[in-house]
Amino acid sequence: MGSIRIIKKSCTPSFQRWSNNKNRILDFGYEMQKLLKWISQSGNVGLRVLWLILHLAIAIWYFLLGVVQSVESFLIATDILKRYEALDISKVRYLAVVIHSEEARHLSKVFELLQWLADIGVKSVCLYDAEGVLKKNKEVIAERFSNAKLPEGAAVNGPLVTCRNLTMEFVSFADGKEAVVKAANYLFVKHYANGIKEKLQFTEPQMGEALGAIGSGGAEPDLLLIYGPTRCHLGFPAWRLRYTEIVHMGPLKSMSYGSLVKAIFKYTMVHQNYGS
Amino acid sequence: MEKRIGDQVSNLFEYLGSFLRKGIFSVLSVGPVPDHIAFIMDGNRRYAKKRNLLEGAGHRFGFLALTNMLRYCYELGVKYVTIYAFSIDNFKRRPEEVQSTMQLIQAKIEDLIREESMVNQYGVRIYFLGNLKLLSKPVRLAAERAMVATAGNTKAVLLICLAYTSTDEIVHAVQECCEEKRDRVRALESNGEGYGLTSPRGNKKDKSKRTIVVSDVEEHMYAAAVPDPDVIIRTSGETRLSNFLLWQSANCLLYSPSIFWPEIGFRHLVWAVLDFQRNFSYLKDKSKHS
Numbered sequence: 001m002g003s004i005r006i007i008k009k010s011c012t013p014s015f016q017r018w019s020n021n022k023n024r025i026l027d028f029g030y031e032m033q034k035l036l037k038w039i040s041q042s043g044n045v046g047l048r049v050l051w052l053i054l055h056l057a058i059a060i061w062y063f064l065l066g067v068v069q070s071v072e073s074f075l076i077a078t079d080i081l082k083r084y085e086a087l088d089i090s091k092v093r094y095l096a097v098v099i100h101s102e103e104a105r106h107l108s109k110v111f112e113l114l115q116w117l118a119d120i121g122v123k124s125v126c127l128y129d130a131e132g133v134l135k136k137n138k139e140v141i142a143e144r145f146s147n148a149k150l151p152e153g154a155a156v157n158g159p160l161v162t163c164r165n166l167t168m169e170f171v172s173f174a175d176g177k178e179a180v181v182k183a184a185n186y187l188f189v190k191h192y193a194n195g196i197k198e199k200l201q202f203t204e205p206q207m208g209e210a211l212g213a214i215g216s217g218g219a220e221p222d223l224l225l226i227y228g229p230t231r232c233h234l235g236f237p238a239w240r241l242r243y244t245e246i247v248h249m250g251p252l253k254s255m256s257y258g259s260l261v262k263a264i265f266k267y268t269m270v271h272q273n274y275g276s
Numbered sequence: 277m278e279k280r281i282g283d284q285v286s287n288l289f290e291y292l293g294s295f296l297r298k299g300i301f302s303v304l305s306v307g308p309v310p311d312h313i314a315f316i317m318d319g320n321r322r323y324a325k326k327r328n329l330l331e332g333a334g335h336r337f338g339f340l341a342l343t344n345m346l347r348y349c350y351e352l353g354v355k356y357v358t359i360y361a362f363s364i365d366n367f368k369r370r371p372e373e374v375q376s377t378m379q380l381i382q383a384k385i386e387d388l389i390r391e392e393s394m395v396n397q398y399g400v401r402i403y404f405l406g407n408l409k410l411l412s413k414p415v416r417l418a419a420e421r422a423m424v425a426t427a428g429n430t431k432a433v434l435l436i437c438l439a440y441t442s443t444d445e446i447v448h449a450v451q452e453c454c455e456e457k458r459d460r461v462r463a464l465e466s467n468g469e470g471y472g473l474t475s476p477r478g479n480k481k482d483k484s485k486r487t488i489v490v491s492d493v494e495e496h497m498y499a500a501a502v503p504d505p506d507v508i509i510r511t512s513g514e515t516r517l518s519n520f521l522l523w524q525s526a527n528c529l530l531y532s533p534s535i536f537w538p539e540i541g542f543r544h545l546v547w548a549v550l551d552f553q554r555n556f557s558y559l560k561d562k563s564k565h566s
Contacts, residue, residue: 051306058550130562177490177523184450184488192458202451204443230555231530234562238442238522245515246530270514 066250073258084265089121091268096221096244098236100228101131103252110134111144113227114166116257120264124167126221130234132172142168169218176237179216186210211239220244223267225260227252245270300546301352307553310506312356313349314528316520317342319512319536326536332376337538339384343394348545350398350432356502358435360520364410364444378415381438385418389425399431405498406440407448433502440498442522449496453488456496499524506559507552509544511537527563529555 076084095117104110110127117125127134127141134141138161146163161168187210191200211217220240224233224247231248233241247263249255317338324334342359349357361381367374388395388402395402404419411419419438494500504524508517513534517525531548533540552559 047303047306050303054303054550055307055554058554176526177493180446180450180523181488181490181493184453184493187450188454188457188488192454200451202447202454204447207443207447207450229558232528232555232559232562233525233530235526238446241517241522242441242443242519243516246517247515248530 066254069259070256073256073262076258076261077256084261087120087261087265088268089264092122092222092264094124094126094219094221095122095264096126096128096224096236098224098226098228098234099127099129099134099252100234101129101133103227104129104131104133106252107137107141107144109252109255110141113252113255113260114141114145114168116260118164118166120261123165124169124219126169126171126218128171128234128236130173132174135170135172138168138170171218171237173235175216175218176235179211179214179237180239182214183207183210183216186214208239223247223264225249225263227255297348297351297542304352304546304549304553308556309353310549310552311354312358312503312505312507313354313548314358314360314505314508314521315342315345316360316508316510316518317537318510318514320538322512323536323538331373332380334538335377335380339380341538341540344542345540345545346400346434347394347398348542350400352545352549354432356433356435356505358405358437358499358502358505358521360437360440360518362406362438362440363519364407364439364441365519367410367439378412382415382418385415385422389422395426395434396429399429400426400434401429401432402426403433403435403501404438405435405445406438407444408439410439435499435502437520441519442517443519445498446493446523448498449493452496453492456492457488494523497523504528504563507531507548509533509540509548511535511540527559529559 079085097113097117099110114125129135142161142163145166145168161170187202187206190210191202208217216237218237218240220242221244224236224241224244226233226246226248227250228234228248229251231246233246245267247267249259249263320334320338321331322334323329323337324331329337346357362377366377369377387393390396394400402422404423408416408419415438419436499521504526505521505528507529508521508525509531510517511533513532515530515532517530521528529548529552531551533544533547535544
């Protein structure tokens with residue numbers, strides 16, 4: 001009985017008008033939603049396009065900068081630009097070179113770089129690549145660099161190799177964080193293992209000594225040259241990087257003698273306050 | 277009357293500036309945005325000298341530049357910002373200079389935790405990294421108050437490096453690892469279990485028998501609570517890290533604009549973010565392998 005009354009009521013003209021209006025409102029709302037979605041998608045597309053244009057402009061800028069740098073390094077290498085001739089190499093006591101591991105596999109480029117460094121007068125260089133490619137090939141590099149089989153005169157002292165007046169140290173990612181951990185274990189065994197009760201306070205010299213004891217105690221470089229796609233030191237041992245000037249040279253495949261000279265020259269002109 | 281018009285005009289410019297910034301940030305946000313940016317605020321004294329200002333004025337302009345940069349970073353959506361406020365090496369400066377810098381730092385910390393400050397506006401939690409025992413008591417207490425006052429903020433994080441050097445951080449972490457291991461060993465011994473201290477091999481389940489590993493050291497770093505920085509920006513064109521975040525910067529982009537710190541502005545942040553986006557895939561790849 002009740003249900004027949006409800007059905008009768010729903011067939012009245014006013015209810016139908018209300019129902020039609022409701023449908024129109026729903027349709028309108030749906031259309032609005034579609035329109036807003038379209039606007040936001042176009043907005044997103046618009047933003048994406050702007051972003052791509054921005055990055056394209058930057059890529060063009062870097063390309064032009066690269067062209068200018070190539071011309072400048074050509075002028076330096078051919079002695080046309082005289083201002084870099086007064087390079088005082090003695091100010092660079094220890095030079096480090098970080099090479100992107102993929103590029104480090106091109107050993108011919110590495111030999112060329114070492115040759116240039118020797119020509120400029122660098123006496124000690126630290127070669128770093130994260131994966132240890134250079135470390136694995138250190139005998140090959142040393143032999144090729146000295147142009148002969150390693151003579152008895154050439155000292156292969158752990159990570160150090162000396163030939164033709166250039167001492168080379170080969171370092172990898174394992175000499176960074178892993179070395180600090182080994183030093184921590186060394187310090188634990190030295191100071192805590194025999195049950196000393198007093199409160200100890202480790203100092204930085206003790207840490208340095210521990211790193212030396214486990215074989216990762218190299219000197220701190222004055223200047224670090226990065227040959228790779230980005231300006232990032234890729235995990236060079238943190239303990240040795242305190243006040244090192246870091247310069248990005250670009251990829252190894254586009255290295256040039258002129259830019260190397262310019263980078264070293266600019267370093268020799270820098271004055272450090274060391275915080276004071 | 278004139279002052280009111282002046283205020284309204286400056287409000288309008290501020291509003292326009294903020295609108296333009298939001299527009300540029302929405303374009304930048306199409307690409308990856310750095311999660312963590314670190315600043316080495318170098319060049320305050322040289323800026324004061326260049327502008328013939330009084331000695332302390334450079335630091336005050338520097339603080340203004342800092343507030344602006346923090347605002348821009350948090351608007352862009354950078355979650356963590358670290359600043360190198362005072363190095364252990366800076367204690368070597370003249371005592372009067374150290375004293376006045378410390379007073380400025382204390383005053384600014386107190387400003388930061390006030391109700392209406394930017395820190396509460398953006399929901400920023402403050403941490404202080406460094407050997408805080410080297411600071412004078414009032415500064416240390418102000419720092420502790422700031423950490424407690426902002427502990428409830430969850431939207432972003434500001435890490436202030438005070439009396440900090442990376443080498444000190446590493447030594448401190450190593451010290452804590454050794455002490456933790458000694459305590460574990462003592463606990464085992466007091467339970468009557470035999471133990472070979474010098475033996476490196478051991479059951480993986482028994483943490484105390486194994487040697488200290490990289491993750492142990494990283495857990496005890498001052499900056500353990502946050503991810504490694506994506507970009508480190510050092511002003512005044514200097515290209516060294518000066519003992520800042522050396523451990524954490526293995527896969528971090530280094531950017532050195534040649535302006536002094538008080539001159540840093542919005543465009544430098546935009547350039548740093550664009551540089552980060554250009555190198556993003558390479559850096560992400562490197563950090564996966566390390």
